[in-house]
Amino acid sequence: MQNIEIPKSEYNKRIENVRKLMREKDVDAVFVYHDELRMYNGCYLTGYWPTIESGAILVPKEGQPFLLGGPEASPYAKEVSAIQEMRSAECFMVPEEEYPGAVILSLAEVFKDALKGKPLNRLGLVGYNIIPHGIMQDLLKTFPSAKFIDMTRDYTLMRAVKSEAEIAIMSNCFDIGAEGIRAAIPMVRPGATEYEVIGAAEGKMRSLGLDGFNFRGICGSGPRSNGVVPPATNRKMLSGELLLLGFGPKLRGYSAGTNMSLTVDNPPSEKQRQLMIDLGDALELTRNSMKPGMKGRDIDAIPRQFLTKKGYGKYLSMGFVHTVGLNEYELPFFGPNSDDVLVENLTVCVDISMFNHPEFNGARHESGYVIRADGAHPLSKNLDNLIFSWRDPKGEWSKR
DSSP: OOOOOOHHHHHHHHHHHHHHHHHHOSSSSEEEEEEEOOHHHHHHSOOOOOOOOOOEEEEESOOEEEEEOOOGGGHHHHHOOOOOOOOGGGGSSTTTOTTOOOOOOOHHHHHHHHTTTOOEEEEESOOOOOTTTHHHHHHHHTTTEEEEEOOHHHHHHTTTTTTTTHHHHHHHHHHHHHHHHHHHHHOOOTTBHHHHHHHHHHHHHHHOOOOOOOOOOOEEEEGGGGSSOBOOOOOOTOOOOOOEEEEEHHHHHHOOOOOEEEEESOOOHHHHHHHHHHHHHHHHHHHOOOTEEEEEHHHHHHHHHHHTTTTTTTGOOSSSEEOSSSSEEEEOOOOOTTBBBBOOOOOEEEEEEEEEETTTTEEEEEEEEEETTTTTEEEEEEHHHHGGGGSSSSSGGGOO
16 A cells, blocks of 8 residues: 655645635634544644544634644644644543643633633634534633534535545555455354454554544444444354445545445355445446536436346435545535536535345445546546456455
């Protein structure tokens, strides 16, 4: 795997884009919240993924932006963050933990420093819906006369179109996800546990340099595959079942949506194999149809109509295409009622899934693509080839 980094110049450009948005919204500063689970908005400006403590990026109209957090996170943040002006604020600390000798500031002190004493009349918030109640109350108490402007959607859409460096990192991440599936395939057999399967996959991906995961690995066999995103358990797989397998691997903070259904038995029944082929065909049809200018509702109709003709229509409970980036699922979602439009250098996941089928339960194939002028290009040909290997009776899906 290539070792690709986002260049410092790109982070500087992102800050300028935020300031352009600030001028449009007429705000004095932007407060971008992030934590270990919801790291995406902050990582976009810093390359930093918080551990244990929460934090924020404070971007004033002029001067240096600040990376805010607790004192425990500072050494690692200093190592990786594109923003090197750091402040420890009390509201981001682990509750009741003490750090003798550390300089801990109030929000009032942090804002006074960042704004050079200028008043705060209007504050833009990114992550408005996920900011903890305590931190929000601290902001309201510190700035009782300020107006708070939710800029989350504008900010999220701003970062949806990707640079070539971002696309290259995501391509590597999808390739690592494909290697995780390959490592798991030999473990999918009657009597093995779901933990054994996901352990083989995650160990392999970690060994290839993965940062972590966007969510717990999906590994549900038999009726558990109806859970849409079921994490692994000690359940032993049974003959005749399907396994829903997938992960949201993260590399340099960027995510991939990598999913593939497998049969516990090798060889599978003819009906099971045909299901896998049908899902792969729907994915390929969707991929081949996507071009700049297409609306979400028109994209969604392609796999939905195909799978409905195959008899799966009652079990199609989700949309099939969503944007992917610093989160495995991002805006916009190109669902059956969406008027959002594909544009060049947007990165998307095609997620062909069905659930609550009376015979098969749940199943899913998912891969990622970058939208170019001439259509959708795979972020990982390896992952596509794995999914389409179901067309070959002795394809990679069977190597166990």
